[in-house]
Amino acid sequence: MDKFDAELNKLGISLTSRQKEQFDRYYELLAEWNKVMNLTGITDYDEVNLKHFTDSLTIVRLKDMTEISTLIDIGTGAGFPGIPIKIVYPHIKTVLLDSLNKRLKFLNTVIDELGLESVETLHGRAEDHARDMRYREKFDLCVSRAVANLSTLSEYCLPFVKKNGTFVSYKSGDSDEEIMHAEKAVDILGGKIIKIDKFTLPDTDMGRSLVQIEKVRNTPGKYPRKAGVPGKEPL
DSSP states (O other): OHHHHHHHHHTTOOOOHHHHHHHHHHHHHHHHHHTTSOSOSOOSHHHHIIIIIIHHHGGGGTOOGGGOOEEEEETOTTTTTHHHHHHHOTTSEEEEEESOHHHHHHHHHHHHHHTOOSEEEEESOHHHHTTSTTTTTOEEEEEEOOSSOHHHHHHHHGGGEEEEEEEEEEEETTOHHHHHHHHHHHHHTTEEEEEEEEEEOTTSOOEEEEEEEEEOSOOOTTOSOSTTHHHHSOO
8 A cells, every 4th residue: 555655646646544445445345356257357456556546546647636526437347447536536426337237236336335425337338328418418527448449439438528528538558540540530529639648657567648638519419329330430
């Protein structure tokens, strides 16, 4: 935890004793559940702290999270980056969306055990929920560490973001070409790429890119296209 603390301090984050307990319990649940279902290939304590928890929180390099009220995490998987963000910034009303129900059972256990409030888990596909007026263009911030090309991911994510809100995609360090090819799709969907923050995770050779996309116009009503199409036919 001292090493984790030090890395977070570099990001300007200082954890309370309660938050430290929550991260440790989150790790324990992740390791426990990972024995019976595939949540992560990373199970070492220090590696989880760095490559999942710290990595999730690098968003503070781009955004003042104290100014964010509502967040949705698309394709949240084992809860990254949504739950680490929620632990550190408990005021943020958070939605965690994933297409696999068994992952959401894990997340509901985490939410309950950590005592997190104002967190909703949402089962289904982004293409379907983005047409639901309860979620469409309702969020200050959308985040995703999902593995999909940025054109496809933008069609999943930008419809959830309110005008003047932000979508941040967590990418590997060598995503320049993918990001360039996504510019047309981002524009069609009402967004604009305003920053690509490149860095290396400490004590690793893992290059990371945070792609900051601002929502400058409302997303046209025909997007997202029906389930499956954005992945097969990126804009």
